[in-house]
Amino acid sequence: MIKYIVKRFFLMILTIFIIATLTFFLMNAIPGSPFNEEKTSNAVVQENLEKHFNLDKPLPVQYVLYLKSIVTFDFGPSIKQPTETVNSLLGRGFPISAELGIWTILVALISGITLGVVAALRHNKLIDYTAMTIAVLGISIPNFVLATLVIQVIAVDLKLLPAATWNSPQHMILPIIALATGPMAIIARLTRSSMLETLTQDYIKTARAKGLSPFKIVVKHALRNALMPVVTILGTLLAGILTGTFVIEKIFAIPGMGKYFVQGINQRDYPVIMGTTVFYSTFLVLMLFLVDIMYGVLDPRIKLHKKGGE
Amino acid sequence: MLTETKETKDQHTPSTSSEIPDEWFKPKEKDAEGAETVVRPSLSYWQDAWRRLRGNTLAMAGLVFLILLGLMAIFGPIFSPYTVSQGNLPEQNLPPSADHWFGTDNLGRDVFTRTWYGARISLFVGLMAAIIDFFIGVTYGGIAGYKGGRTDNVMMRIIEILYGLPYLLVVILLLVVLGPSLFTIIVALTVTGWVGMARIVRGQVLQIKQNEFVLASQSFGTKTSRIIRKNLLPNTMGPIIVQMTLTVPTAIFAEAFLSFLGLGIQSPFASWGVMANDALGVILSGDWWRLFFPAFFISATMFAFNVLGDGLQDALDPKLRR
């Protein structure tokens, strides 16, 4: 287990390193990027840039110093907003995006697992077909379409909830629905198929033969095993939710990190793009790492397997 | 449920033991093949899969929808008197009518025409992504799985790292650098997109490699490339086809998503994502048709591909049938 964690940890560091490197050299390749000595209109910005990215030094030195700045979590200035740094944008945006993200994943997990389990237990019944049709729809309808749909129907037509911004719990409901439906559908489908498979396992038969109640069989014996595949895709789902926040925050005018990222892209604010990309990637890779460890904790077989294997 | 009683005896069949004629108790002449009568006709794998797919109403509906969509993408714009990019300012934001079936947008462009142009772009992006993923993934996964050992180990490490990279972030980064165009979008989508395919192919190859018929070919000294082509690929086609079917909606979604970030196909060309993004303001103005049609077609196309992919999965892999 320790060996497994250490191996995963180094893989994580390597991935972050690759992304950081990729970002650096890609940005250097763009004509018109700050690295190519284009004088920006604002002298303060220019000075900040040169200071942070050490533009007066040769490229390899720049690269090393850049890596150093990433390790110290200093992502440099914004070139379009002289008073801002990437760090200050992240500091403001991240808590809001994180709030949106955490609620989304919770809603997606709880509703997705419930839907999947119910569908599996009522296999080939009406409720199963209904749940799975909803799930395919959920996967098929892009979150930005769903976002506009819920705004139109719930906020504009029915006037039940506010349509935009992020001021109160009511403001959070629509963006969370728009963002959580896709992952919920994926979780529901996966839970259902994995639950169906688990329910045919011999140990479920054994549990039934012991005279356990259906509730206990499902919760104690089936669910935990059936949820293993869900744990493995959590990382991917998180990535989807994270990128989903870009459009959702744009549509709902939520002042989160995604909004600054999209703004950065639209204004070609390269340090912001670089900094946020590296930050996002680090965050995601870290999440993947945690999910992996969680998987190892949940499945007792993995310890032995990894120790004996390789 | 009523259970059918199997009391379908012939008229000749005696109902009690004593009515049975004596000569029925003579030992029977054995016919050589009597013991081995096969009742049901055997179908080939593909025939069987097709039969199962046809039985899946939802998947067939998806297939029909996609065929119609493909036809409209090719021929739709031809029948329209309007062009994709030419606006007509006096006719801006018109609701659907006999002249403009899907209405017009804020520049007076015909939404009907633009929708089919959008279909061209979306389908093209989706199909190209799937095809390129297929070639890279099959080659990479095939070699890794077939060679095994150290080659496989190194190749899988690379995949592991690529898999750890957040897909859409890499795509965004590449497009920021390359500048958005149809070509660069496809490139960006496939740079890391093939990883899933490669994993599937490798897994399949590893499994099938152990089978006797492959060992037999090897023992005849058949060349590696030929074994991959002739033996392994036909047997891995099922999961590959499913994966391709599911890649298309992912790519269509990604293109639309990129349009939202201003990194999609650039105006005046239309893609569904661009049209939807341009139309975001309509929620307040009430020109619903500008958003409705592109949004509807993105969703319906993704739905069609997803149900078709599910159907194919069921049809091609009976073992996993649920």
Add this chain to the structure above:
Amino acid sequence: MEKILDIKDLHVSFTTYGGEVQAVRGVNLDLHKGETLAIVGESGCGKSVTANSIMKLIPSPPGKITQGSIHFKDQDLTKMSNKDIRKIRGVDISMIFQDPMTALNPTLTVGDQLTEGLKQHKKISSHDANEQAIEMLNLVGIPNPKERMKQHPHQFSGGMRQRIVIAMALICEPELLIADEPTTALDVTIQAQILQLFNKIQEQTGVSIILITHDLGVVAKIADRIAVMYAGKVIEVGTRREIFYNPQHPYTQGLLNSVPRLDQRGDELIPINGTPPDLFSPPKGCPFTARCPKAMEVCENVYPVHTKLSETQEVDCWLQDERAKKYIAT
């Protein structure tokens, strides 16, 4: 001796895409206290379905008991509600499945799985349940039971796991133990140990056992009586001695001839040609006709009359008919 189980005219069907499969078509069986009954037959003959039906463990849908009764002591199990049958499962009747590698839940500790049946059915403290589980592990021959309780199934070998499964089945002291191919997935040496364990347990607890198997070697070691099933029917039943030394049904004879036997050296193994009939549309006559070396015209058309040969041996075969004997004699 007291009869504890009595199956009468049991029919079980499965609804599938291809139609209705009649997996069990009128099975009659009984079992006495302290007895071991083996149900033998090829895969797909309905032996497992019969066993699973006893505790209503056939997956439903698609499976369904369409006819017949199963009396356990004085209750008809087929008529019991799901809730009531749960009070029987694990307490009065226990079941062991084929593959010990998959019969235990990989994510729960062995101790947890051992005691949960106890906790479910008997009012018992965790401490007492643990004590009892340790005792049980001792009985089935697991060394260091106290430490082993905290381990997960993957930390045990196949034979050890099957011992745990047996301990689990016996922990509530059932009167009937149904073992579905309990040794098939094990190595030969382990098989012998497990069979010995069955014998030992029966001596100590007096439990009645139904053993489902296709392995006549297993049957020879521990069965008191043997029922031979073919195509959803019991075609011959008798004591071990009767079935092994005086088999009457050509299928039983074929089964015995296709197994190597140490006591008949030099004899050639004779396989039974062909495959069992399709149970989507079972033949109206004897299902074995197509493969039977002694088939007669009657066999194809009418199902054989049930013939009682002794107090214990019964067979469904037209060869027992006087008219058939006449022809064979000539």
